[in-house]
Amino acid sequence: MKAxxxxxxxxxxAVALLVWLWAGQAYSQEMNPQVTLLDxxxxxxxxAMPDREQALEQLGEVNHPRTLTVLQALLNGKLYQVASxxxxxxxxxxxxxxxxxxxxxxxxxxxKPRSDVNxxxxxxxxxxxxxxxxxxxxxxxxxxxxxxxxxxxxxxxxDDNTLALLRQLETTExxxxxxxxxxxxxxxxxxxxxxKAIRLTALVTLKDFNNQEVVNRLNVLMEKDSAxxxxxxxxxxxxxxxxILSEINARIQFYSILETLFFGLSLGAVLxxxxxxxAITFGVxxxxxxxxxxxxxxGAYTTYVIQQMMxxxxxxxxxxxxxxxxxxxxxxxxAIERGIIRFLYGRPLExxxxxxxxxxxxxxxxxxxxxxxxxxxxxxEWMSGSLQINDFLSLTWNRFYILVFCLMVFVLLLQILKRTxxxxxxxxxAQNRGMAKVMGIPTDKVDAxxxxxxxxxxxxxxxxxxxxxxxxxxxxxxxxxxxFMVVVFGGVGNLWGTLVAGFSLGIANKILEPYAxxxxxxxxxxxxxxxxxxxxxxxxxxxKGRAVEAK
Amino acid sequence: MKSLLFSHDKTGAVVLALIAGVTLIVPLFNLIFPVxxxxxxxxxxxxxxxxYLTFALVGLSLDLVWGYCGILVLGQGAFFALGGYAMGMYxxxxxxxxxxxxxxxxxxxxVFLNWKELPWYWFGFDHFWFAxxxxxxxxxxxxxxxxxxxxxxxxxxxxLSIITQALTYALMLAFFRNEMGFGGNNGLTDFKxxxxxxxxxxxxxxxxLFLSGSILIAAFLFSRWLVNTKLGRVVTAIRDQESxxxxxxxxxxxxxxxxxxxxxxxxxxxxxxxxxxxxxxNPSEFSPLNSLEIxxxxxxxxxGSLYGAIIGAVLVNFSKTVLTGLMPExxxxxxxxxxxxxxxxxxDGIAGLLRKRREAEA
Numbered sequence: 001m002k003a004x005x006x007x008x009x010x011x012x013x014a015v016a017l018l019v020w021l022w023a024g025q026a027y028s029q030e031m032n033p034q035v036t037l038l039d040x041x042x043x044x045x046x047x048a049m050p051d052r053e054q055a056l057e058q059l060g061e062v063n064h065p066r067t068l069t070v071l072q073a074l075l076n077g078k079l080y081q082v083a084s085x086x087x088x089x090x091x092x093x094x095x096x097x098x099x100x101x102x103x104x105x106x107x108x109x110x111x112k113p114r115s116d117v118n119x120x121x122x123x124x125x126x127x128x129x130x131x132x133x134x135x136x137x138x139x140x141x142x143x144x145x146x147x148x149x150x151x152x153x154x155x156x157x158x159d160d161n162t163l164a165l166l167r168q169l170e171t172t173e174x175x176x177x178x179x180x181x182x183x184x185x186x187x188x189x190x191x192x193x194x195x196k197a198i199r200l201t202a203l204v205t206l207k208d209f210n211n212q213e214v215v216n217r218l219n220v221l222m223e224k225d226s227a228x229x230x231x232x233x234x235x236x237x238x239x240x241x242x243x244i245l246s247e248i249n250a251r252i253q254f255y256s257i258l259e260t261l262f263f264g265l266s267l268g269a270v271l272x273x274x275x276x277x278x279a280i281t282f283g284v285x286x287x288x289x290x291x292x293x294x295x296x297x298x299g300a301y302t303t304y305v306i307q308q309m310m311x312x313x314x315x316x317x318x319x320x321x322x323x324x325x326x327x328x329x330x331x332x333x334x335a336i337e338r339g340i341i342r343f344l345y346g347r348p349l350e351x352x353x354x355x356x357x358x359x360x361x362x363x364x365x366x367x368x369x370x371x372x373x374x375x376x377x378x379x380x381e382w383m384s385g386s387l388q389i390n391d392f393l394s395l396t397w398n399r400f401y402i403l404v405f406c407l408m409v410f411v412l413l414l415q416i417l418k419r420t421x422x423x424x425x426x427x428x429x430a431q432n433r434g435m436a437k438v439m440g441i442p443t444d445k446v447d448a449x450x451x452x453x454x455x456x457x458x459x460x461x462x463x464x465x466x467x468x469x470x471x472x473x474x475x476x477x478x479x480x481x482x483x484f485m486v487v488v489f490g491g492v493g494n495l496w497g498t499l500v501a502g503f504s505l506g507i508a509n510k511i512l513e514p515y516a517x518x519x520x521x522x523x524x525x526x527x528x529x530x531x532x533x534x535x536x537x538x539x540x541x542x543x544k545g546r547a548v549e550a551k
Numbered sequence: 552m553k554s555l556l557f558s559h560d561k562t563g564a565v566v567l568a569l570i571a572g573v574t575l576i577v578p579l580f581n582l583i584f585p586v587x588x589x590x591x592x593x594x595x596x597x598x599x600x601x602x603y604l605t606f607a608l609v610g611l612s613l614d615l616v617w618g619y620c621g622i623l624v625l626g627q628g629a630f631f632a633l634g635g636y637a638m639g640m641y642x643x644x645x646x647x648x649x650x651x652x653x654x655x656x657x658x659x660x661x662v663f664l665n666w667k668e669l670p671w672y673w674f675g676f677d678h679f680w681f682a683x684x685x686x687x688x689x690x691x692x693x694x695x696x697x698x699x700x701x702x703x704x705x706x707x708x709x710x711l712s713i714i715t716q717a718l719t720y721a722l723m724l725a726f727f728r729n730e731m732g733f734g735g736n737n738g739l740t741d742f743k744x745x746x747x748x749x750x751x752x753x754x755x756x757x758x759x760l761f762l763s764g765s766i767l768i769a770a771f772l773f774s775r776w777l778v779n780t781k782l783g784r785v786v787t788a789i790r791d792q793e794s795x796x797x798x799x800x801x802x803x804x805x806x807x808x809x810x811x812x813x814x815x816x817x818x819x820x821x822x823x824x825x826x827x828x829x830x831x832x833n834p835s836e837f838s839p840l841n842s843l844e845i846x847x848x849x850x851x852x853x854x855g856s857l858y859g860a861i862i863g864a865v866l867v868n869f870s871k872t873v874l875t876g877l878m879p880e881x882x883x884x885x886x887x888x889x890x891x892x893x894x895x896x897x898x899d900g901i902a903g904l905l906r907k908r909r910e911a912e913a
Contacts, residue, residue: 354895537704
């Protein structure tokens with residue numbers, strides 16, 4: 001019994017000891033890297049060259065979560081030392097001096113004046129080594145996207161050491177994209193192998209990669225040296241490489257077609273956005289609104305003003321600008337309709353002239369308020385940059401969002417016209433004004449609302465335009481001819497026609513551009529539309545039935 | 552004949568007399584009075600008056616198609632500019648070796664673009680007669696082709712207006728390109744001689760003014776006669792009831808086409824007279840805004856009266872000169888306001904006002 005209890009005590013003691021030991025271990029492991037990190041950083045910033053190099057090596061082995069951040073800051077010249085207590089800090093410049101963060105702990109230390117900190121300078125030799133070290137650390141990063149970027153960064157320059165490291169990392173790598181990138185590097189390396197079989201298998205591996213470097217290397221295989229000898233001596237390998245290269249080139253062509261399509265669609269989206277409000281006022285009401293472009297300009301300026309009011313919330317300001325622009329342009333539109341256009345119904349040419357007067361008026365107003373200079377609207381982060389699908393296909397985000405936005409506006413407008421009471425009344429008035437009036441539809445009110453709706457959509461289009469072009473007093477003029485062309489080409493009074501016309505003109509423009517240049521492409525498209533209208537005066541999708549005679 | 556022409560158009564006769572007055576008095580005074588006399592017109596005034604006369608001519612040409620045939624052309628400026636370019640090309644060829652690069656054959660901008668030879672469409676422009684032929688032929692041909700296509704397929708009203716705007720817009724884009732061989736952005740300028748006389752000299756300026764006035768008078772008289780002929784009556788009927796005229800057996804598109812071509816040629820001549828007086832022609836003359844301004848002149852003066860277009864062109868351009876000199880910001884405001892007020896309140900323009908007053912008196 002006693003022996004038993006002793007045994008139990010022993011066991012308890014052993015467990016306690018183990019726990020203590022383990023905790024101690026963990027503690028020292030957590031403590032040590034920080035010390036080492038700090039220590040090696042301190043050695044790096046001063047001391048003799050061999051010492052600094054040793055410090056660098058040590059840094060590579062320290063297992064501390066902030067190592068990478070600190071080293072990147074050091075490389076980018078953002079690592080500073082506080083003069084008073086030698087604390088290492090990462091500094092970001094702002095209007096009041098520096099915003100400081102403790103390098104080791106990541107704690108926010110607030111703003112300090114410039115004179116309080118000293119920059120840590122590097123020599124070029126150290127910088128080169130540091131860059132390499134950071135590359136290696138990135139390869140071991142926890143974040144798969146960081147690893148992928150690091151591996152991709154190694155494609156062009158791989159020495160044997162890195163290759164060995166990669167081979168070692170490959171065994172533990174789980175992420176598929178990173179593994180693939182590693183495969184490509186190995187295959188590219190194998191292309192230089194002495195063994196023909198290895199070269200051939202490497203070629204087979206490379207077949208599926210969409211990468212510029214692969215294309216370059218395959219092209220090198222076909223080249224001849226100055227003596228007229230192929231750089232690649234083996235005919236089989238050359239044949240295989242040629243086959244694979246043509247396969248890859250076919251894919252590149254496919255991607256470039258996709259890209260042209262995308263750019264065409266996005267240009268078309270801009271055209272559709274610009275034209276769709278016009279399609280309502282022109283198509284449904286038979287009113288030529290030459291001030292349509294200026295209503296878009298008002299929308300773009302609304303975006304600018306809202307962004308000036310809330311400079312810290314770029315994304316939100318764009319979202320807020322959409323209803324605001326709709327309201328402002330819509331109200332201006334209603335004012336134009338009530339003030340001018342309603343006196344001119346049935347005289348389309350006069351409407352054209354009067355609204356052109358309005359457009360001059362609005363242009364000059366904006367010029368007087370905001371100056372004739374262009375204003376730029378900042379694009380929020382989620383809209384800038386591009387989606388890089390591979391080396392040969394990347395889609396810019398702002399264009400992509402505009403495409404989506406255009407489709408949303410289109411669907412919304414279609415639903416308004418189809419399902420709401422306003423839409424029903426608008427269509428009734430468009431089909432037969434007299435009959436609609438007899439049936440008790442307040443045609444005056446409907447006219448004003450229709451015009452307001454069309455104008456509001458012009459404002460919304462202006463928000464989209466502010467993301468891809470400069471906001472200036474002439475913004476509207478640049479689009480007015482184009483948007484009329486889209487409406488007329490698509491067939492007046494037909495929203496679907498406008499959509500199809502906008503997209504097809506956008507794509508046609510982008511297809512012609514590489515051959516003819518941007519301006520000539522535009523001219524050709526214009527000439528095409530002019531000729532097309534001669535052939536089919538009522539556009540792609542003409543109205544049928546009684547509505548035609550009513551106009 | 553004259554009394555017959557203007558028997559129902561007293562105001563027209565007054566306007567005609569005024570133009571004739573300016574055309575004769577300005578050169579005469581400058582010949583009689585010495586340079587320092589207050590009755591001697593300055594070079595600036597002479598050019599300005601000459602410019603107004605060419606604007607009146609292009610306004611008249613638009614009134615023929617718009618006022619009498621109901622075709623609102625938003626691209627009349629294109630024909631004006633084409634005539635101007637034809638004249639400009641002749642003037643460029645007259646520079647000869649006096650350009651910056653002193654190339655005997657190529658204009659400066661071609662040397663600058665490293666061109667080795669003259670493009671084919673520049674051949675012949677060293678002859679004055681050829682250039683003058685082109686001044687009328689090029690706009691006329693463009694109008695013929697465009698009108699042939701448009702009128703035959705019965706493109707009318709707003710559609711026609713919009714595609715004429717697209718036409719001038721496309722031409723503007725094209726002429727902005729350096730590869731077109733028309734001097735791109737800068738256009739044609741730095742002219743030296745016309746028919747061997749210095750283009751800056753007073754005699755040439757006065758002659759150009761006299762020519763502009765005389766051609767305007769001739770065009771006015773011819774147009775007055777034209778609208779009273781059977782052709783003019785049919786054209787007016789087309790404006791008012793196109794399908795009825797067609798059903799009566801007239802070939803509507805042919806009447807429209809020839810009127811359109813004639814109007815384009817008149818506009819071309821106006822452009823050719825304009826260029827030597829201002830000394831430059833560039834692609835901005837093709838801009839849709841310019842063509843719309845021509846429409847305002849006619850609308851303001853009153854369309855369908857011929858003299859209204861002349862009054863409108865001179866009045867609007869005179870206020871433009873004054874206003875842009877005094878305060879440039881006001882100009883677009885007042886042009887915009889003029890557009891709106893005239894269309895809403897004065898659909899028949901100044902001519903309409905005058906007519907009403909005359910009727911009230913009678």
